[in-house]
Amino acid sequence: MSTPYAKLPAWAEYVLLPFVNVVVAFLVAGLVVLLAGDSPLHAFQLMIEGAFGYGEGIGYTLYYATNFIFTGLAVAVAFHCSLFNIGGEGQAYVGGIGVAIAALWLDRFVPWWVTFPVAIALSAGFGALWAFIPGYLQAKRGSHVVITTIMFNFIASSLMVYLLVHVLKPVGAMAPQTRTFAEGGQLPTLGWLLKLFGLNPGIAPFNITFLLALVMCFLVWVLVWRTRFGYELRTLGFSRGAARYAGINEAKIIILTMMISGALAGMMALNNVMGDQFRLQLDFVNGAGFVGIAVALMGRSHPLGIIPAAILFGVLYQGGAEISFDMPEISRDMIVIIQGLVILFAGALENMFRPALASAFGRIGRSRRDVAAPAAGE
Amino acid sequence: MSETAIALKGIDKSFGSVHANRNINLTVRKGTIHGIVGENGAGKSTLMSILYGFYQADAGDILVNGEKVEIRDSNAAIAAGIGMVHQHFMLVENFTVLENIMLGAEDRQVLNAGIARARRTLKELEEEYALQVDPDAITEQLPVGSQQRVEILKALYRGADILILDEPTGVLTPSEADHLFRILEQLRNQGKTIIFITHKLREVMAITDEVSVMRRGEIVATKETSQTSVDELAELMVGRRVLLRVDKGESTPRETRLEVKNLTVDDERGVTMVKDVSFAVRAGEIVGIAGVAGNGQSELIEAISGIRRARSGEVILEGEPISVSGEADPRRLRARGLAHVPEDRHHMGLVLPFEESENAILGYQTDARYVNGAFLNLGAIRSDAGEKMERYDIRPPDPRLKTANFSGGNQQKIVLAREIERDPEVLIFGQPTRGVDVGAIEFIHKRIIEMRDAGKAVLVVSVELDEIRGLSDRILVMFDGRIVGERDGEAGENELGLLMAGVEEEGTAA
Incomplete structure (x- = not known):
């Protein structure tokens, strides 16, 4: 009972969780772009290109x-x-x-x-x-x-x-x-x-x-x-x-x-x-x-x-x-906000999605084990 | 007396992949003291946390007085008449007793009316249950036993009919524990129901009416206390026969290996915790230091092993003095043959996030066996760790597993293997079996006695009086930083208990 959340597998810990955090950061950043009156998809495209x-x-x-x-x-x-x-x-x-x-x-x-x-x-x-x-x-x-x-x-x-x-x-x-x-x-x-x-x-x-x-x-x-x-x-x-x-x-x-x-x-x-x-x-x-x-x-x-x-x-x-160059509504400061959101979700709030992810993995792991060894009784 | 206070039906709870409680069915009769025993990790605390609303069960029902209740949080538990006395007290230390008891039940923004009512109720409760505590005392200035009474009063003040006590005697002297038992009996006689969680089987035999044994998340048996025995309960807890008494022969002490002279040690706050302590440990004997936690034992062994600076005094190891108030270095003392199993393996003896093999060299990380110049010799470290794991039956035997994932008993064996396998001349054991399951206790005690029989000088510090009495050839009792008495290994429990409470020396009030 000392660890309320089960440990995540390594790939989830090091790949999936940061990925989820980044995706959420981009979604929220997209909202910011939307509020500024521009298309988040277009901005994202500009950024990647x-x-x-x-x-x-x-x-x-x-x-x-x-x-x-x-x-x-x-x-x-x-x-x-x-x-x-x-x-x-x-x-x-x-x-x-x-x-x-x-x-x-x-x-x-x-x-x-x-x-x-x-x-x-x-x-x-x-x-x-x-x-x-x-x-x-x-x-x-x-x-x-x-x-x-x-x-x-x-x-x-x-x-x-x-x-x-x-x-x-x-x-x-x-x-x-x-x-x-x-x-x-x-x-x-x-x-x-x-x-x-x-x-x-x-x-x-x-x-x-x-x-x-x-x-x-x-x-x-x-x-x-x-x-x-x-x-x-x-x-x-x-x-x-x-x-x-x-x-x-x-x-x-x-x-x-x-x-x-x-x-x-x-x-x-x-x-x-x-x-x-x-x-x-x-x-x-x-x-x-x-x-x-x-x-x-x-x-x-x-x-x-x-x-x-x-x-x-x-x-x-x-x-x-590039975004601030091509989209005049998105100023340089707006970019700083977006970067800040990534820092917020990926850094400061990195554990926000951990409990949900851990319990999801716990459920999967348990059902798989129960199927594999129904009467092992430890 | 056969009415049911609490009935748990099919309680099931998992944390991730850990199945902490499986299909628990438990009936606690009204007006009884019901013991719940089990090893660490057997699921006792989880079960009680479900009952008190800290966790929600994945499945199953809770019935209080025959009625099904949903306990979503501790307020709901209190409303259902369930009160909890935690192992670590939940008291605001600089509040008065009265303020602590009112906390969370203040009634209004302005406190006057609430205080008056609380004082009145407290008076009634005290009279009814013989629970004397000064309502205006500052909580932190009270002895531990009284603080526990405050916790009990707090629960009663909230109208609890069912009290859960989680390991209540861990912090008490034997006489305080006796006092607690009298209070519990009084409460039972007044019709309260008590659930008593412990790992000390003798207490279960002494106080409970019925006892349930948990193992691996399940209740494996519920017995009438009068129909069972300590041995039977131990076997149920562990799942196999265990040797509870320590088997040891006569000691044959030889020359003095460790000598402590007039040692005085302060803690971080500058409070003098060890006061002018002198004693000696000879080769081939086990010296036990008994005492209630917090009477200077921790500081004493930390000073001897070089972790903490002493203010004054001398420690002589194998005839050569250690500069305890100057440059004593645990690493150099290890090289001179002093091994130390620290009291607190979580914060001192082990680095929990490390791999097992990394912990197997803690303190010996400069040893030529484990390093090539500035680099770690991982091959040697891991194979060495693997061998020790086999010899000490540490499970699972994987040197690369994170240490936090081992059970308490296996963690302690990691420390033990590291310290004993260096073949030291002097061994200091701080709380060697704290938080360790019954099976591992037997193993650890055997090892300690083997070290004595191999001619080592062994010092054991423990708050478990049974352990001290079982292991020691000589017993020193510490109270308020001083050694207040020395007895041989056969000393009676009452005699030691009185010394531990500091009542031996007439006239010198503590």
Whole structure:
């Protein structure tokens, strides 16, 4: 009687339930479109075509998805230690400094593949540093990371304005941004990958960072489920009591987990700064840090769930842009509402349909068993 | 006396694929105390929750005083005259007794009239049933036994004629339990009907008129208490013959392995829970610590095993001191031969969402057998777990099954296998059989005695006096953070009960 709902089979847990949630989110979003006086079907069609209908759209979808994989992994790693890192936004933003340092320092002397590893290390390092302080405060002083990481988002924002206006802006330039990187600071696109499928990538900034994101998915999986550190991290995440009993150094695990989380968020900066804009700009993160929370929730904090969830949000970003372009009644804000609905149903209300689904499965399972073994009597 | 208070007919309830109650037929006669016994997970609590309206049955009827009733929620249960005393009290701790009793039955927005009426009714109830409680006392300051009386009064105040008590003696000292039994008898003599749920068979024999035994969601027997015995009930509960008494030979204690000197420990709130405690455990003996829960036993064993910092004092393991107030680390103590089966396997001994094999290395996760550098050696971990599951008959024997899906007894065996198989020199068992079914209790007790006979030093902490008396070669009684007495293993229940209630030392009122 301790578990009122039966366990769902794995495919229902990881595929069917998120799918139901997304469908409901789209239905409600459709109502919003209807209220705005447009056809939801048309909007949906625009979104899917905008995201998947042509090579450039796919390129953009995957470009956005790359951002969300990084921030989703960042949130997921912290989730496994039951830490709620909502500072991915700030960590990614500060990670941009690391990318900019590497690119501004090396771009004129070496090819991109020399700059890239340095930029990876520095972006991860700056992201980790930005998460270290909240991690330390949580571990040693008990200041809740939810509070400190969100405050660090604001600090990051102010810091970046200061740096871009006073330090990194070239003399005489008008815009608060760094100079444009030379070739050694520009990552190659993955246009050829799309061309393999006969697609025209156009000007989509889909670049090699996507592959790095996939590598990180694998490394996060190894870290969490195959290493001693991951074991201790999950133990602490599930049960502080068990962690104390097992002699796990709580403070060390919390600080390291936050730093790993911050490093993953920090690497998101590579995609935009070195892969798209080739310069460090104000507000380049543009909400990806927060989307990472929804991606991690939807992806059940597992890399294999995070990839499709990140692509879904890539669709919403890219397809949403197409909708607002073609349907003037649907403003950019309306797209944010639709994205919000997906977050609401897929993230916050993810358990809403669980009881119904579980009891449906329970009924099916029971009747099947009763048929199979009518007189087994256990 | 043969009128029926409650009749359940064909009650059936499933949660998903778990069939918690199957075709339950139960008749409780008016003015009797009816015991319901069964192992954990036998479906007792589910059945009572259906009767009290927390759950709705999938099928079947409930008849109260011969009339069919629909019990959709607890209000409907109260309206039908059914009251429930929960195992974990449902009281607002910082309310007075009177406020708690009125809660949910305040009558009006302005409380004055209600308070006056409640006070009057309470007075009558107290006189009628000899249930003395000060109505103006703050609830959390009352002893546990009194808090339970408040729960009973609450039910009576709502006009309950049928009282359900769920494991009521779990938190009581033996003398408090005796007091409760007198109250229950008084209530029965006044015509109330009582359903008494427990897993303690001796209590069933002592207090009930009739007893029903549940096993795997079914009622397997209903007996007149006078026509049955503890052994028969145990057999019905488990489905096979069980050995209730612990069989053990003489102990042959040798050198001291674990010594505790003047240990003082505070809890998180800074309240001193262990006060200047000293004792020793020798190789080849079992020392039991008896006491009512919350008298410092938990903090004591946590401090010894390095989980909790002590304020002062010394713990000496195998002749070498442990820095209990400084850097004691459970992992290092394990390496030095101290094993600890914690009191609370759900929050300490196990990580319930983990696979069984992952729990089989908890605390030993840095052991060279289980890791290759920074990586887990999953092959070794799983095969090792599989072997232990076989040796300890842990079912189902699947090292990859989620730990939460094992029964309480099997979960405890997972912890036991992990700690015992390391061949430690000193073993600490906190509540070794809490929430464990009768069959597994027998197994666990045998193992504990085997460890003693193998020359290990064993410390057992339990709130079950029977368990302490059955296992221990020496018994220490803890009360209010102090060791208030030491007896040998043959000490009588009454004597220990008095010590546990803190009444031994004359003049020093607790």
